[in-house]
Amino acid sequence: MIGKVGRALVTPPFYFRDVVEQFDAIGVGSLTVVLLTGMFTGMVLALQSGMTLDQFGARSMVGRLVSASMVKELGPVLTGLMVAGRVGSGIAAELGSMVVTDQIAALRALGTDPIRKLVLPRILAGLFMVPILTVISTAVGMVGGWLVTFSLLRVASSVYWNSVVQGLFIQDVWMGLIKPFVLGFTIVSLGCHVGLRTSGGTQGVGRSTTNAVVASSVAVIAVDYLVTQLLIVLMY
Amino acid sequence: MAIAKPTPRPPLLEEALAHGGPIIVFDDVELAFDDKVILRNVSFTLRTGHTKIFLGASGAGKSTILRLILGLLTPDAGRIFVNGEQIESMTEDQLIAVRADLGMVFQEGALFDSLTVRENVGYKLDEELHWPAADVDRRVEEVLGFIGLRDFIDRMPSELSGGQRRRVAIARAMAAKPRILFYDEPTTGLDPITALTVDKEIVKLRDIEGVSSILVTHQLRDAFYVAEHSAFAEAGDDRRIRLERATPQKEDEAEFILLRDGRIHFEGNATELREAQQKDAYIAAFLS
Numbered sequence: 001m002i003g004k005v006g007r008a009l010v011t012p013p014f015y016f017r018d019v020v021e022q023f024d025a026i027g028v029g030s031l032t033v034v035l036l037t038g039m040f041t042g043m044v045l046a047l048q049s050g051m052t053l054d055q056f057g058a059r060s061m062v063g064r065l066v067s068a069s070m071v072k073e074l075g076p077v078l079t080g081l082m083v084a085g086r087v088g089s090g091i092a093a094e095l096g097s098m099v100v101t102d103q104i105a106a107l108r109a110l111g112t113d114p115i116r117k118l119v120l121p122r123i124l125a126g127l128f129m130v131p132i133l134t135v136i137s138t139a140v141g142m143v144g145g146w147l148v149t150f151s152l153l154r155v156a157s158s159v160y161w162n163s164v165v166q167g168l169f170i171q172d173v174w175m176g177l178i179k180p181f182v183l184g185f186t187i188v189s190l191g192c193h194v195g196l197r198t199s200g201g202t203q204g205v206g207r208s209t210t211n212a213v214v215a216s217s218v219a220v221i222a223v224d225y226l227v228t229q230l231l232i233v234l235m236y
Numbered sequence: 237m238a239i240a241k242p243t244p245r246p247p248l249l250e251e252a253l254a255h256g257g258p259i260i261v262f263d264d265v266e267l268a269f270d271d272k273v274i275l276r277n278v279s280f281t282l283r284t285g286h287t288k289i290f291l292g293a294s295g296a297g298k299s300t301i302l303r304l305i306l307g308l309l310t311p312d313a314g315r316i317f318v319n320g321e322q323i324e325s326m327t328e329d330q331l332i333a334v335r336a337d338l339g340m341v342f343q344e345g346a347l348f349d350s351l352t353v354r355e356n357v358g359y360k361l362d363e364e365l366h367w368p369a370a371d372v373d374r375r376v377e378e379v380l381g382f383i384g385l386r387d388f389i390d391r392m393p394s395e396l397s398g399g400q401r402r403r404v405a406i407a408r409a410m411a412a413k414p415r416i417l418f419y420d421e422p423t424t425g426l427d428p429i430t431a432l433t434v435d436k437e438i439v440k441l442r443d444i445e446g447v448s449s450i451l452v453t454h455q456l457r458d459a460f461y462v463a464e465h466s467a468f469a470e471a472g473d474d475r476r477i478r479l480e481r482a483t484p485q486k487e488d489e490a491e492f493i494l495l496r497d498g499r500i501h502f503e504g505n506a507t508e509l510r511e512a513q514q515k516d517a518y519i520a521a522f523l524s
Contacts, residue, residue: 101346110335
């Protein structure tokens, strides 16, 4: 399937309208869940790390811990997991129902390649929107951390934000940007693959939806580890 | 814009595939899924402007034949010719060009449930043929008028009855004026009156629009109706369409193929099928 997607990317026809629709559905549609996840993760991270750092008299270092954790790991992974739950399942269910109701066969009979019309737009949306969602989630997480640090831990805002900046290195930022590209591609590809292989009527659609969520969630964690290891070797 | 012109063929091919020419040929086609044999040594020819009606029990391989012609499945052995081109070893991109001249009405319609009737019917014209919006609208209204559903143009498929969905599926299949139309169980599950409406559309498309067709069904009443009726456009400004009993010559243009366990058990016209039941217990049981 990936080979066909690659060929569809460089040869006509290209369904631009579907690409825009998928950018909206996958990107804008996932914004709320990603904002909430990022915010609460940043808040709880500040709360937990504040308690631990207190034991060493280092409460002022909370920002450094929040930023490093959010940018390198929690931002990409939690965004990936949220997108896997929301988008991966949605894609598998949608394509799965199209398969069992013969809509995919109808598309082909009408002269449309389902890979170009259905898969490529979703993969492009996953590839580009998951990194944007990750950046937003990470930024909101830091703001959440700041809210808790400022209001509950009584650390001055300037100290928190200074600590945030000190905790970040350019390699961390690159890691936080590269990972979601790979995760977005993985989640959407798995959702499409599982959806298009659906069989067995409505029961099969349910099975595909579950399989897509489970497979893409596990893949997010596994791919995160592999990409992290690769980037550490290449950049640090 | 001149609309609905079929793809031009080379002159010699056009002559070979004129009325009565072999527009679809199955030559010794075989297909099995794992150990289960679906089709065995199936050979037949659909002639331009004619109708083939496939009968058979559920699982006999009727719908599979349509999927093979469309290139949605690939045979294990044998050759398939569509419009003069051998298709069984074609790539998906090559098949898309072949499918440009084919229309298919799927079981249950297979309408795109996120699109309106207008968008479903105009899908190929808009997305694949890139007609201007005004031309798409005109053609969509024309074909919906042909099947009597012009008032339903802005409805969603979920708002239609089963019969209306099948008729919209026929409109979608005929919108780009393909030379060949396939109907996969178009009347199954419909009440007799709605089924008769669908049958009439099939006869009208064959006799008024000159479409070659393959009908897969196990509804005998519908099969015999399509085989034994003809449509005529009456003279006059409104060109009303009249359906009546077909002449014996016209009846010969509709052939039945009865499939049994993946093999062709009977091939012939309606009269021959009726006569065959005197000598063949399986045909007698099937027609009873």
